[in-house]
Amino acid sequence: MFSSNINHYNFLAQFKDGQFGSVYKANFRNSNRNVVIEKILLDQKMEKFDFICKQVLNIRQFKHRNINTIIHCFIHKEYAYLIFPYMCFGNCQILLQNVFTTGFPETLIALIVKDILSALIYIHSHNFVHGAIRAKIILLNSLKASISNFGDYQTFINHGRKSRFLYGSTKGRKQQLNWTAPEVLHQSLCGYSEKIDIYSLGITCCEMANGFQPFKGTELTYMYIEKIRGNLHFLMDKNSIMEEQGSTLFHCHNRKISRDLLVKKTFSDDFYQFVELCLTKSPVSRWTASKLVTHSFLKQCRNTSISENLKDISCDFATSKINKDKSVRTNDVTTNRSCDDIEWSF
Incomplete structure:
Protein backbone atom coordinates (compact mmCIF):
# COMPACT_ATOMS: atom_id res chain seq x y z
CA MET A 1 0.00 0.00 0.00
CA PHE A 2 1.15 3.50 -0.81
CA SER A 3 0.68 6.64 1.22
CA SER A 4 -1.21 9.80 0.29
CA ASN A 5 1.24 11.88 2.30
CA ILE A 6 3.66 13.71 -0.01
CA ASN A 7 6.31 13.72 2.73
CA HIS A 8 6.55 9.93 2.51
CA TYR A 9 8.13 10.22 -0.95
CA ASN A 10 11.70 11.23 -1.65
CA PHE A 11 11.91 12.84 -5.13
CA LEU A 12 15.18 11.76 -6.75
CA ALA A 13 15.16 12.99 -10.34
CA GLN A 14 12.98 14.72 -12.91
CA PHE A 15 12.41 12.67 -16.05
CA LYS A 16 10.10 14.92 -18.02
CA ASP A 17 8.47 18.34 -17.95
CA GLY A 18 5.49 18.05 -20.30
CA GLN A 19 2.31 19.82 -21.31
CA PHE A 20 0.16 18.06 -18.71
CA GLY A 21 2.64 17.75 -15.85
CA SER A 22 6.07 16.66 -14.67
CA VAL A 23 7.38 13.12 -14.23
CA TYR A 24 9.78 12.14 -11.45
CA LYS A 25 11.65 9.17 -10.13
CA ALA A 26 10.92 8.89 -6.40
CA ASN A 27 11.47 6.56 -3.50
CA PHE A 28 8.60 5.53 -1.24
CA ARG A 29 10.31 5.69 2.14
CA ASN A 30 7.92 3.35 3.99
CA SER A 31 8.92 0.36 1.84
CA ASN A 32 12.10 1.73 0.20
CA ARG A 33 10.54 1.09 -3.22
CA ASN A 34 11.32 3.18 -6.28
CA VAL A 35 8.31 4.52 -8.17
CA VAL A 36 7.51 7.02 -10.89
CA ILE A 37 5.33 10.01 -9.95
CA GLU A 38 3.47 12.14 -12.44
CA LYS A 39 2.65 15.53 -10.92
CA ILE A 40 -0.28 17.31 -12.58
CA LEU A 41 -1.37 20.88 -11.96
CA LEU A 42 -5.13 20.84 -11.36
CA ASP A 43 -5.56 24.42 -12.55
CA GLN A 44 -5.77 23.42 -16.23
CA LYS A 45 -8.06 24.47 -19.03
CA MET A 46 -11.30 22.50 -18.88
CA GLU A 47 -10.63 20.50 -22.06
CA LYS A 48 -7.17 19.47 -20.79
CA PHE A 49 -8.53 18.62 -17.35
CA ASP A 50 -11.33 16.49 -18.86
CA PHE A 51 -8.78 14.66 -21.02
CA ILE A 52 -6.58 13.94 -17.99
CA CYS A 53 -9.50 12.70 -15.88
CA LYS A 54 -10.78 10.46 -18.67
CA GLN A 55 -7.35 8.97 -19.23
CA VAL A 56 -6.77 8.33 -15.51
CA LEU A 57 -10.18 6.66 -15.08
CA ASN A 58 -9.58 4.32 -17.98
CA ILE A 59 -5.98 3.45 -17.07
CA ARG A 60 -7.01 2.55 -13.52
CA GLN A 61 -9.51 -0.03 -14.71
CA PHE A 62 -6.77 -2.02 -16.47
CA LYS A 63 -5.34 -4.78 -14.28
CA HIS A 64 -2.71 -6.61 -16.27
CA ARG A 65 0.92 -7.54 -15.79
CA ASN A 66 2.00 -5.92 -19.05
CA ILE A 67 0.13 -2.63 -18.70
CA ASN A 68 1.87 0.16 -16.81
CA THR A 69 -1.16 1.21 -14.82
CA ILE A 70 -1.58 3.69 -11.97
CA ILE A 71 -0.99 1.99 -8.61
CA HIS A 72 -1.98 4.96 -6.44
CA CYS A 73 -3.06 8.58 -6.73
CA PHE A 74 -3.76 11.46 -4.36
CA ILE A 75 -4.13 15.24 -4.26
CA HIS A 76 -1.83 17.61 -2.37
CA LYS A 77 -2.49 21.34 -2.53
CA GLU A 78 -3.11 22.29 -6.18
CA TYR A 79 -1.51 19.15 -7.63
CA ALA A 80 -2.61 15.59 -8.36
CA TYR A 81 0.05 12.89 -7.94
CA LEU A 82 -0.18 9.68 -9.98
CA ILE A 83 2.05 6.79 -8.85
CA PHE A 84 3.33 4.30 -11.46
CA PRO A 85 5.67 1.30 -11.12
CA TYR A 86 9.32 2.12 -11.81
CA MET A 87 10.64 0.43 -14.99
CA CYS A 88 14.42 0.59 -14.65
CA PHE A 89 15.35 0.45 -18.36
CA GLY A 90 12.91 3.16 -19.43
CA ASN A 91 11.34 2.86 -22.87
CA LEU A 310 19.91 -7.09 -20.70
CA LYS A 311 22.28 -8.49 -18.08
CA ASP A 312 25.24 -6.43 -19.31
CA ILE A 313 23.34 -3.13 -19.36
CA SER A 314 23.47 -0.76 -16.41
CA CYS A 315 20.26 1.00 -15.40
CA ASP A 316 22.08 4.34 -15.41
CA PHE A 317 23.14 4.33 -19.07
CA ALA A 318 21.03 7.37 -20.04
CA THR A 319 22.41 10.88 -19.70
CA SER A 320 20.73 13.35 -17.39
CA LYS A 321 18.17 15.23 -19.45
CA ILE A 322 14.74 16.73 -18.95
CA ASN A 323 12.39 16.64 -21.92
CA LYS A 324 10.49 19.89 -22.05
CA ASP A 325 7.33 20.32 -24.09
CA LYS A 326 5.59 23.14 -22.26
CA SER A 327 6.56 24.59 -18.91
CA VAL A 328 4.59 23.36 -15.92
CA ARG A 329 5.22 24.59 -12.41
CA THR A 330 7.08 22.14 -10.20
CA ASN A 331 6.80 23.71 -6.77
CA ASP A 332 7.20 21.65 -3.61
CA VAL A 333 9.61 19.19 -5.25
CA THR A 334 13.36 19.05 -4.77
CA THR A 335 15.18 17.00 -7.41
CA ASN A 336 18.60 15.41 -7.50
CA ARG A 337 19.62 15.07 -11.15
CA SER A 338 22.85 13.22 -10.45
CA CYS A 339 21.04 9.86 -10.25
CA ASP A 340 20.09 7.72 -13.21
CA ASP A 341 17.68 9.43 -15.60
CA ILE A 342 15.71 7.45 -18.13
CA GLU A 343 13.19 8.86 -20.58
CA TRP A 344 9.55 8.02 -19.92
CA SER A 345 6.41 8.45 -21.97
CA PHE A 346 3.17 9.44 -20.26
Whole structure:
Protein backbone atom coordinates (compact mmCIF):
# COMPACT_ATOMS: atom_id res chain seq x y z
CA MET A 1 0.00 0.00 0.00
CA PHE A 2 1.15 3.50 -0.81
CA SER A 3 0.68 6.64 1.22
CA SER A 4 -1.21 9.80 0.29
CA ASN A 5 1.24 11.88 2.30
CA ILE A 6 3.66 13.71 -0.01
CA ASN A 7 6.31 13.72 2.73
CA HIS A 8 6.55 9.93 2.51
CA TYR A 9 8.13 10.22 -0.95
CA ASN A 10 11.70 11.23 -1.65
CA PHE A 11 11.91 12.84 -5.13
CA LEU A 12 15.18 11.76 -6.75
CA ALA A 13 15.16 12.99 -10.34
CA GLN A 14 12.98 14.72 -12.91
CA PHE A 15 12.41 12.67 -16.05
CA LYS A 16 10.10 14.92 -18.02
CA ASP A 17 8.47 18.34 -17.95
CA GLY A 18 5.49 18.05 -20.30
CA GLN A 19 2.31 19.82 -21.31
CA PHE A 20 0.16 18.06 -18.71
CA GLY A 21 2.64 17.75 -15.85
CA SER A 22 6.07 16.66 -14.67
CA VAL A 23 7.38 13.12 -14.23
CA TYR A 24 9.78 12.14 -11.45
CA LYS A 25 11.65 9.17 -10.13
CA ALA A 26 10.92 8.89 -6.40
CA ASN A 27 11.47 6.56 -3.50
CA PHE A 28 8.60 5.53 -1.24
CA ARG A 29 10.31 5.69 2.14
CA ASN A 30 7.92 3.35 3.99
CA SER A 31 8.92 0.36 1.84
CA ASN A 32 12.10 1.73 0.20
CA ARG A 33 10.54 1.09 -3.22
CA ASN A 34 11.32 3.18 -6.28
CA VAL A 35 8.31 4.52 -8.17
CA VAL A 36 7.51 7.02 -10.89
CA ILE A 37 5.33 10.01 -9.95
CA GLU A 38 3.47 12.14 -12.44
CA LYS A 39 2.65 15.53 -10.92
CA ILE A 40 -0.28 17.31 -12.58
CA LEU A 41 -1.37 20.88 -11.96
CA LEU A 42 -5.13 20.84 -11.36
CA ASP A 43 -5.56 24.42 -12.55
CA GLN A 44 -5.77 23.42 -16.23
CA LYS A 45 -8.06 24.47 -19.03
CA MET A 46 -11.30 22.50 -18.88
CA GLU A 47 -10.63 20.50 -22.06
CA LYS A 48 -7.17 19.47 -20.79
CA PHE A 49 -8.53 18.62 -17.35
CA ASP A 50 -11.33 16.49 -18.86
CA PHE A 51 -8.78 14.66 -21.02
CA ILE A 52 -6.58 13.94 -17.99
CA CYS A 53 -9.50 12.70 -15.88
CA LYS A 54 -10.78 10.46 -18.67
CA GLN A 55 -7.35 8.97 -19.23
CA VAL A 56 -6.77 8.33 -15.51
CA LEU A 57 -10.18 6.66 -15.08
CA ASN A 58 -9.58 4.32 -17.98
CA ILE A 59 -5.98 3.45 -17.07
CA ARG A 60 -7.01 2.55 -13.52
CA GLN A 61 -9.51 -0.03 -14.71
CA PHE A 62 -6.77 -2.02 -16.47
CA LYS A 63 -5.34 -4.78 -14.28
CA HIS A 64 -2.71 -6.61 -16.27
CA ARG A 65 0.92 -7.54 -15.79
CA ASN A 66 2.00 -5.92 -19.05
CA ILE A 67 0.13 -2.63 -18.70
CA ASN A 68 1.87 0.16 -16.81
CA THR A 69 -1.16 1.21 -14.82
CA ILE A 70 -1.58 3.69 -11.97
CA ILE A 71 -0.99 1.99 -8.61
CA HIS A 72 -1.98 4.96 -6.44
CA CYS A 73 -3.06 8.58 -6.73
CA PHE A 74 -3.76 11.46 -4.36
CA ILE A 75 -4.13 15.24 -4.26
CA HIS A 76 -1.83 17.61 -2.37
CA LYS A 77 -2.49 21.34 -2.53
CA GLU A 78 -3.11 22.29 -6.18
CA TYR A 79 -1.51 19.15 -7.63
CA ALA A 80 -2.61 15.59 -8.36
CA TYR A 81 0.05 12.89 -7.94
CA LEU A 82 -0.18 9.68 -9.98
CA ILE A 83 2.05 6.79 -8.85
CA PHE A 84 3.33 4.30 -11.46
CA PRO A 85 5.67 1.30 -11.12
CA TYR A 86 9.32 2.12 -11.81
CA MET A 87 10.64 0.43 -14.99
CA CYS A 88 14.42 0.59 -14.65
CA PHE A 89 15.35 0.45 -18.36
CA GLY A 90 12.91 3.16 -19.43
CA ASN A 91 11.34 2.86 -22.87
CA CYS A 92 12.55 0.98 -25.94
CA GLN A 93 13.18 4.18 -27.89
CA ILE A 94 15.80 5.39 -25.42
CA LEU A 95 17.44 1.93 -25.48
CA LEU A 96 17.67 2.19 -29.28
CA GLN A 97 19.21 5.64 -29.00
CA ASN A 98 21.79 4.77 -26.36
CA VAL A 99 22.52 1.03 -26.36
CA PHE A 100 21.18 -0.96 -29.31
CA THR A 101 21.88 1.71 -31.91
CA THR A 102 21.65 -0.73 -34.83
CA GLY A 103 18.60 -2.54 -33.48
CA PHE A 104 17.64 -5.07 -30.80
CA PRO A 105 18.68 -8.72 -31.07
CA GLU A 106 15.83 -10.81 -32.52
CA THR A 107 15.42 -12.82 -29.30
CA LEU A 108 14.91 -9.66 -27.25
CA ILE A 109 12.33 -8.42 -29.78
CA ALA A 110 10.47 -11.72 -29.47
CA LEU A 111 10.39 -11.41 -25.67
CA ILE A 112 9.09 -7.85 -25.87
CA VAL A 113 6.50 -8.69 -28.53
CA LYS A 114 5.21 -11.64 -26.51
CA ASP A 115 4.48 -9.36 -23.56
CA ILE A 116 2.92 -6.65 -25.75
CA LEU A 117 0.65 -9.19 -27.43
CA SER A 118 -0.46 -10.39 -24.00
CA ALA A 119 -1.40 -6.80 -23.10
CA LEU A 120 -3.19 -6.28 -26.44
CA ILE A 121 -5.22 -9.47 -25.99
CA TYR A 122 -6.39 -8.11 -22.65
CA ILE A 123 -7.14 -4.62 -24.00
CA HIS A 124 -8.98 -5.87 -27.07
CA SER A 125 -11.03 -8.34 -25.02
CA HIS A 126 -12.25 -5.35 -22.99
CA ASN A 127 -13.32 -3.54 -26.18
CA PHE A 128 -10.50 -1.00 -26.16
CA VAL A 129 -7.95 -0.05 -28.81
CA HIS A 130 -4.63 1.44 -27.70
CA GLY A 131 -4.08 3.37 -30.93
CA ALA A 132 -0.43 4.40 -30.40
CA ILE A 133 1.80 1.32 -30.23
CA ARG A 134 5.46 2.19 -30.86
CA ALA A 135 8.85 1.77 -29.20
CA LYS A 136 8.46 4.96 -27.18
CA ILE A 137 5.48 3.65 -25.18
CA ILE A 138 7.00 0.24 -24.41
CA LEU A 139 8.68 0.23 -20.99
CA LEU A 140 11.14 -2.41 -19.80
CA ASN A 141 12.50 -3.75 -16.56
CA SER A 142 14.42 -6.96 -15.96
CA LEU A 143 11.23 -9.03 -15.76
CA LYS A 144 8.80 -7.76 -18.39
CA ALA A 145 7.74 -5.28 -21.03
CA SER A 146 4.74 -3.03 -20.41
CA ILE A 147 2.78 -0.60 -22.54
CA SER A 148 1.96 2.91 -21.37
CA ASN A 149 0.45 6.14 -22.69
CA PHE A 150 -3.27 5.68 -23.38
CA GLY A 151 -3.77 9.19 -24.75
CA ASP A 152 -5.00 7.87 -28.12
CA TYR A 153 -7.12 4.97 -26.86
CA GLN A 154 -10.65 4.36 -28.15
CA THR A 155 -13.48 2.08 -27.09
CA PHE A 156 -16.11 0.19 -29.06
CA ILE A 157 -18.67 0.80 -26.29
CA ASN A 158 -20.80 3.88 -26.87
CA HIS A 159 -23.87 4.63 -24.71
CA GLY A 160 -24.01 1.01 -23.58
CA ARG A 161 -23.83 -0.40 -27.10
CA LYS A 162 -20.90 -2.03 -28.86
CA SER A 163 -19.99 -0.72 -32.28
CA ARG A 164 -18.39 -2.93 -34.93
CA PHE A 165 -16.00 -0.25 -36.13
CA LEU A 166 -14.29 2.88 -34.87
CA TYR A 167 -13.91 6.26 -36.52
CA GLY A 168 -11.46 9.04 -35.80
CA SER A 169 -9.36 11.80 -37.24
CA THR A 170 -5.58 11.90 -37.60
CA LYS A 171 -5.60 15.60 -36.74
CA GLY A 172 -3.07 16.42 -34.03
CA ARG A 173 -1.41 12.98 -34.33
CA LYS A 174 1.43 13.81 -36.71
CA GLN A 175 4.09 12.16 -34.51
CA GLN A 176 2.17 8.87 -34.58
CA LEU A 177 1.41 8.69 -38.33
CA ASN A 178 4.46 6.61 -39.28
CA TRP A 179 3.09 3.75 -37.15
CA THR A 180 -0.56 4.28 -38.14
CA ALA A 181 -2.47 1.61 -40.09
CA PRO A 182 -3.52 2.39 -43.69
CA GLU A 183 -7.24 2.10 -42.92
CA VAL A 184 -6.89 4.93 -40.39
CA LEU A 185 -4.97 7.10 -42.86
CA HIS A 186 -7.55 6.37 -45.55
CA GLN A 187 -10.31 7.98 -43.41
CA SER A 188 -13.07 6.07 -45.19
CA LEU A 189 -16.62 5.48 -43.96
CA CYS A 190 -15.74 1.82 -43.39
CA GLY A 191 -13.90 2.75 -40.19
CA TYR A 192 -11.34 0.52 -38.51
CA SER A 193 -11.01 -2.07 -35.75
CA GLU A 194 -8.58 -3.26 -33.10
CA LYS A 195 -6.41 -4.56 -35.97
CA ILE A 196 -4.81 -1.09 -36.16
CA ASP A 197 -2.82 -2.03 -33.03
CA ILE A 198 -1.49 -5.10 -34.84
CA TYR A 199 -0.30 -3.01 -37.79
CA SER A 200 1.43 -0.58 -35.42
CA LEU A 201 3.08 -3.54 -33.69
CA GLY A 202 4.46 -4.70 -37.04
CA ILE A 203 5.95 -1.26 -37.72
CA THR A 204 7.35 -1.26 -34.16
CA CYS A 205 9.02 -4.62 -34.82
CA CYS A 206 10.79 -3.03 -37.81
CA GLU A 207 11.70 -0.05 -35.63
CA MET A 208 13.23 -2.25 -32.94
CA ALA A 209 15.00 -4.52 -35.45
CA ASN A 210 16.41 -1.80 -37.73
CA GLY A 211 17.30 0.63 -34.93
CA PHE A 212 15.45 3.67 -36.30
CA GLN A 213 11.93 4.97 -36.73
CA PRO A 214 9.95 3.82 -39.78
CA PHE A 215 9.72 6.28 -42.68
CA LYS A 216 12.02 8.63 -40.75
CA GLY A 217 12.91 11.66 -42.86
CA THR A 218 10.40 10.86 -45.63
CA GLU A 219 7.46 12.97 -46.74
CA LEU A 220 4.11 12.14 -45.17
CA THR A 221 2.58 11.86 -48.65
CA TYR A 222 5.13 9.21 -49.64
CA MET A 223 4.48 7.29 -46.41
CA TYR A 224 0.72 7.44 -47.02
CA ILE A 225 1.03 6.18 -50.62
CA GLU A 226 3.32 3.33 -49.60
CA LYS A 227 0.88 2.14 -46.96
CA ILE A 228 -2.22 2.48 -49.14
CA ARG A 229 -0.47 0.46 -51.85
CA GLY A 230 0.34 -2.21 -49.28
CA ASN A 231 4.12 -1.86 -49.61
CA LEU A 232 5.73 -3.34 -46.53
CA HIS A 233 8.36 -1.59 -44.42
CA PHE A 234 10.87 -4.43 -44.70
CA LEU A 235 13.23 -5.59 -42.03
CA MET A 236 16.74 -4.52 -42.99
CA ASP A 237 19.35 -7.25 -43.04
CA LYS A 238 21.58 -8.86 -45.65
CA ASN A 239 18.58 -10.63 -47.21
CA SER A 240 16.56 -7.47 -47.74
CA ILE A 241 19.24 -5.24 -49.30
CA MET A 242 18.84 -5.25 -53.07
CA GLU A 243 21.93 -5.41 -55.24
CA GLU A 244 21.25 -2.10 -56.99
CA GLN A 245 21.43 -0.27 -53.69
CA GLY A 246 25.20 -0.83 -53.65
CA SER A 247 26.67 1.50 -51.05
CA THR A 248 23.39 3.27 -50.33
CA LEU A 249 23.37 4.74 -46.86
CA PHE A 250 20.41 4.34 -44.55
CA HIS A 251 19.37 7.13 -42.26
CA CYS A 252 19.28 6.19 -38.59
CA HIS A 253 18.91 8.71 -35.79
CA ASN A 254 20.68 11.44 -37.82
CA ARG A 255 23.53 9.07 -38.60
CA LYS A 256 24.34 6.83 -41.57
CA ILE A 257 24.31 3.04 -41.46
CA SER A 258 26.35 1.58 -44.31
CA ARG A 259 25.51 -1.47 -46.37
CA ASP A 260 28.56 -3.21 -44.88
CA LEU A 261 27.02 -2.99 -41.42
CA LEU A 262 23.60 -4.21 -42.55
CA VAL A 263 24.94 -7.31 -44.30
CA LYS A 264 26.13 -8.55 -40.89
CA LYS A 265 22.53 -8.74 -39.68
CA THR A 266 20.32 -11.75 -40.36
CA PHE A 267 16.73 -12.21 -39.24
CA SER A 268 14.89 -15.54 -39.24
CA ASP A 269 12.20 -16.50 -41.72
CA ASP A 270 9.76 -16.71 -38.81
CA PHE A 271 10.44 -13.06 -37.94
CA TYR A 272 9.90 -12.01 -41.55
CA GLN A 273 6.61 -13.89 -41.69
CA PHE A 274 5.46 -12.49 -38.35
CA VAL A 275 6.06 -8.90 -39.50
CA GLU A 276 4.32 -9.54 -42.83
CA LEU A 277 1.26 -10.90 -41.02
CA CYS A 278 1.14 -7.76 -38.88
CA LEU A 279 1.55 -5.44 -41.88
CA THR A 280 -1.04 -7.07 -44.12
CA LYS A 281 -2.88 -4.24 -45.86
CA SER A 282 -6.33 -5.78 -45.43
CA PRO A 283 -7.41 -5.71 -41.75
CA VAL A 284 -9.63 -8.74 -42.42
CA SER A 285 -6.57 -10.82 -43.36
CA ARG A 286 -4.42 -9.37 -40.59
CA TRP A 287 -3.99 -11.77 -37.68
CA THR A 288 -5.44 -10.99 -34.27
CA ALA A 289 -3.28 -10.63 -31.16
CA SER A 290 -4.56 -13.96 -29.79
CA LYS A 291 -3.55 -15.73 -33.01
CA LEU A 292 -0.17 -14.01 -33.33
CA VAL A 293 0.85 -15.13 -29.84
CA THR A 294 0.85 -18.72 -31.18
CA HIS A 295 3.27 -17.89 -34.04
CA SER A 296 6.52 -19.87 -34.25
CA PHE A 297 8.52 -16.61 -34.07
CA LEU A 298 7.81 -16.50 -30.32
CA LYS A 299 9.12 -20.01 -29.65
CA GLN A 300 12.60 -18.58 -29.12
CA CYS A 301 11.33 -17.01 -25.86
CA ARG A 302 11.13 -20.36 -24.11
CA ASN A 303 14.73 -20.69 -22.92
CA THR A 304 15.61 -17.07 -22.21
CA SER A 305 14.33 -13.92 -20.51
CA ILE A 306 14.53 -10.15 -20.73
CA SER A 307 16.95 -10.05 -17.79
CA GLU A 308 19.25 -12.49 -19.58
CA ASN A 309 19.31 -10.28 -22.69
CA LEU A 310 19.91 -7.09 -20.70
CA LYS A 311 22.28 -8.49 -18.08
CA ASP A 312 25.24 -6.43 -19.31
CA ILE A 313 23.34 -3.13 -19.36
CA SER A 314 23.47 -0.76 -16.41
CA CYS A 315 20.26 1.00 -15.40
CA ASP A 316 22.08 4.34 -15.41
CA PHE A 317 23.14 4.33 -19.07
CA ALA A 318 21.03 7.37 -20.04
CA THR A 319 22.41 10.88 -19.70
CA SER A 320 20.73 13.35 -17.39
CA LYS A 321 18.17 15.23 -19.45
CA ILE A 322 14.74 16.73 -18.95
CA ASN A 323 12.39 16.64 -21.92
CA LYS A 324 10.49 19.89 -22.05
CA ASP A 325 7.33 20.32 -24.09
CA LYS A 326 5.59 23.14 -22.26
CA SER A 327 6.56 24.59 -18.91
CA VAL A 328 4.59 23.36 -15.92
CA ARG A 329 5.22 24.59 -12.41
CA THR A 330 7.08 22.14 -10.20
CA ASN A 331 6.80 23.71 -6.77
CA ASP A 332 7.20 21.65 -3.61
CA VAL A 333 9.61 19.19 -5.25
CA THR A 334 13.36 19.05 -4.77
CA THR A 335 15.18 17.00 -7.41
CA ASN A 336 18.60 15.41 -7.50
CA ARG A 337 19.62 15.07 -11.15
CA SER A 338 22.85 13.22 -10.45
CA CYS A 339 21.04 9.86 -10.25
CA ASP A 340 20.09 7.72 -13.21
CA ASP A 341 17.68 9.43 -15.60
CA ILE A 342 15.71 7.45 -18.13
CA GLU A 343 13.19 8.86 -20.58
CA TRP A 344 9.55 8.02 -19.92
CA SER A 345 6.41 8.45 -21.97
CA PHE A 346 3.17 9.44 -20.26
